[in-house]
Amino acid sequence: MDLSRKALLSLVAVSLVGLVGLPDWASAASTLDTVKQRGKIIVGVKADFPPFGYVDSAGKNLGFDVDVAHLFAQALFNDPGKVEFVAVTSGNRIPFLQTEKIDIIIATVTITEERAKVVQFSDPYFLSGSLLLVKKDSPIRGVEDLAGKTAAVIQGAIQDQDLADLAPRANRLKFGKVSEAVLAVKGGRAEAFAQDDILILTLAKENPDLKAVGKPFRPRPYGIAVRKGDTEFIGWVNAQLVRMKADGTYDKLWKKYFADVEASLVKP
Amino acid sequence: MAAFSFDWNAIRSGLPYLLQGAGLTVFIAGVAMLLALGVGMAIAILSQVPARAVRGLVRAYVEVFRNTPLLIQIFIVYFGLPQLGLRLSPFLSGLSALVLYTAAYNAEIFRAGLEAVPKGQHEAARSTGLSALQTLRHVIIPQAVRISFPALGNNLVSLIKNTSLVSVIGMVDLMFVANDISFNNFRTFEIYATTAVLYVLLVLGLTRVLNATERRMLRLR
Numbered sequence: 263m264d265l266s267r268k269a270l271l272s273l274v275a276v277s278l279v280g281l282v283g284l285p286d287w288a289s290a291a292s293t294l295d296t297v298k299q300r301g302k303i304i305v306g307v308k309a310d311f312p313p314f315g316y317v318d319s320a321g322k323n324l325g326f327d328v329d330v331a332h333l334f335a336q337a338l339f340n341d342p343g344k345v346e347f348v349a350v351t352s353g354n355r356i357p358f359l360q361t362e363k364i365d366i367i368i369a370t371v372t373i374t375e376e377r378a379k380v381v382q383f384s385d386p387y388f389l390s391g392s393l394l395l396v397k398k399d400s401p402i403r404g405v406e407d408l409a410g411k412t413a414a415v416i417q418g419a420i421q422d423q424d425l426a427d428l429a430p431r432a433n434r435l436k437f438g439k440v441s442e443a444v445l446a447v448k449g450g451r452a453e454a455f456a457q458d459d460i461l462i463l464t465l466a467k468e469n470p471d472l473k474a475v476g477k478p479f480r481p482r483p484y485g486i487a488v489r490k491g492d493t494e495f496i497g498w499v500n501a502q503l504v505r506m507k508a509d510g511t512y513d514k515l516w517k518k519y520f521a522d523v524e525a526s527l528v529k530p
Numbered sequence: 531m532a533a534f535s536f537d538w539n540a541i542r543s544g545l546p547y548l549l550q551g552a553g554l555t556v557f558i559a560g561v562a563m564l565l566a567l568g569v570g571m572a573i574a575i576l577s578q579v580p581a582r583a584v585r586g587l588v589r590a591y592v593e594v595f596r597n598t599p600l601l602i603q604i605f606i607v608y609f610g611l612p613q614l615g616l617r618l619s620p621f622l623s624g625l626s627a628l629v630l631y632t633a634a635y636n637a638e639i640f641r642a643g644l645e646a647v648p649k650g651q652h653e654a655a656r657s658t659g660l661s662a663l664q665t666l667r668h669v670i671i672p673q674a675v676r677i678s679f680p681a682l683g684n685n686l687v688s689l690i691k692n693t694s695l696v697s698v699i700g701m702v703d704l705m706f707v708a709n710d711i712s713f714n715n716f717r718t719f720e721i722y723a724t725t726a727v728l729y730v731l732l733v734l735g736l737t738r739v740l741n742a743t744e745r746r747m748l749r750l751r
Contacts, residue, residue: 353713360716380716418713435620435700436710442609442698449612451620 292494293365302344305331306364309349310440312464313519314370323347326519327368330387330486333511334366337502351438353418356381359489366499367487370458372420374482382492383485384499387512389528391478392421393462395447395455397471402454404476408432414443414452421456424480440465447472463523474526481528540717541724544707548721551707552728558621558703559690559732562628566689567682569629570636575666577641588637595634601695603627608699624696632689636682643678644670676747683740687733694729704728 297303307327308315315325332342348364355371358364359381372390373383394413396402402411409431415422417436425434435452437443444465446452455462459478466474486503488495506512520527577588595603608623618626647670655665697706708725712718 353709356716357712357718360718376714377716417709423714436706437700438698438709445609446700449609450617451612 292492293488294492294495294498297365298338301339302346303331303335303338304346304348304363304365305334306348306350306355306358306367306369307331308351308369310351311370311461312468313460315368317349323349326388326515327370329515329518330506331368333506334499334502351418352416353438356487359487362489365488366495370461370484371487372458372482373485374420377487380490381487382490382496383487384496385503386483386485387503388460388484389481390458390460390484391481391528392424392456392476393459393474393478394476395444395457395462395465395472396453396475397447397450398473400453400473400475402475405429405456405479408454411453412451414446414455416440416443416457419457420480420482421458425456428479444469444472460520460523460527463526467523478526478528534719537717537720540711540715540720544711544715544717544721544724547707547711548704548724548728551702551704552732554702555690555693555704556732558625558628558696558701559693562625562632562693563686563689565625565629566632566636569633571640571671573633573637574640574644577637578644592634592637595630596638600627600631600692601698603631604695604699620696620699620701624693624699624701628689628692628696631692632685635685635688639678639681639685640674642681643674643676646677647673679740679744679747683737683744686736686740690733690736691729 307323307325309317309323311325313325315323315327318324328347331345331347335345336342338344348358350358350364350367350369355367355369356377359367367381370388370390371377371381371383373386377383394402394405394408402408405425405428408425408429410433412433412435413425413429414435414437415425417438422434422436425432435446437446440457440461443452443455443457447455448469448471454475459474462474466472486499488499503512506515516524573588573591576584577592579585604624604627607618607627608620611618611623651669651673652665655669656662660668693703694705697703697709700706702710704725708721712721715721
């Protein structure tokens with residue numbers, strides 16, 4: 263026991279150091295300068311969220327958000343290839359940004375009040391409600407049918423809280439990744455999977471044994487996020503978004519990725 | 531980036547939920563521990579029988595479960611087996627993967643313990659008229675358990691930490707709760723540090739129990 267008591271003491275000591283104050287890492291420089299100096303931009307994107315961020319069988323990142331990242335690299339370095347992708351999930355993307363593992367999140371982040379307290383959001387670039395993914399023969403037709411049922415959600419995604427409000431009697435089963443939630447529905451572990459409309463529509467199209475149901479609930483905008491207080495970088499991002507909308511690039515991307523599910527989307 | 535300031539409130543508001551998660555961790559670890567000890571012992575004894583087919587099967591079990599990541603085993607039981615028609619609850623999925631994995635290690639430790647009992651003990655016991663089973667039960671196993679004990683203790687400590695993997699299948703254990711809280715309040719350092727402290731306390735608690743048991747066994751000798 264003597265040894266473990268010592269271990270406990272040192273643990274307490276380490277935590278105290280943490281409390282008294284870690285070195286101040288604050289730096290006045292914008293991430294934009296760091297990125298320019300480095301010669302490439304490190305972007306957090308989804309790898310399991312078609313059509314915004316996904317990976318083909320060769321491991322190449324594709325999707326709307328991925329194309330936006332390439333456009334940013336083009337604007338910064340005149341080379342769309344000067345970008346490094348880091349796969350993030352709804353749960354870990356903000357910690358990745360906070361700990362400077364990535365420069366920017368372009369990963370279907372819904373703008374919420376809580377998140378705006380810890381990151382700097384760009385202007386909205388997409389509007390998404392939420393839908394349910396269910397088995398083809400499921401009697402569930404919307405959130406109102408979820409009482410007493412098990413619904414899969416992604417840990418850290420907004421639907422976790424949304425279902426707590428809209429379907430308090432549903433049992434929420436939380437997963438880290440989209441693929442796991444889809445498997446849970448296919449395997450009968452969950453009767454529905456609640457996520458952003460665009461993802462659910464795409465998944466329903468790709469999986470003939472599943473379908474999308476419900477009216478898109480709680481539509482909210484997506485934003486690109488950088489570290490809190492980095493107004494210079496977010497100003498640059500917003501200018502890029504304005505330019506993309508003005509010169510038709512945004513419309514081109516919209517057609518490329520959303521053409522076949524467009525009718526069911528909430529257009530901004 | 532703003533200067534880091536430690537947020538006690540994040541811990542205060544998260545602690546009840548964390549403790550609830552720790553409760554499940556203790557429960558699943560406790561049940562898995564007892565089962566893994568039993569299964570491990572049974573497997574180890576089977577590894578000593580003369581029938582080659584049985585020993586082959588035991589060998590195969592140990593090698594498969596010891597040489598694959600626990601995470602893969604959890605995924606196979608939870609996501610894979612339903613496709614074959616066997617759908618265990620999340621709890622049973624996590625539990626059975628933990629038991630099978632830990633028992634494979636326990637079996638090797640017990641086997642080494644059984645083989646470390648001097649041959650003379652066996653011969654002496656038989657010559658006093660004990661049957662083969664009685665010899666095993668009253669002479670060989672008690673000594674083997676004593677020999678295996680320290681190594682088994684390490685394995686049980688690993689088991690407590692390994693339970694954190696069941697969080698990936700939606701089990702609301704300590705690790706799951708830590709993710710759940712920090713993904714929503716973004717106080718990553720505070721929450722994970724608190725979680726680490728809770729794991730330390732759990733393991734220290736287990737170590738106390740194990741030490742007491744070992745002392746008692748030594749007194750009995």
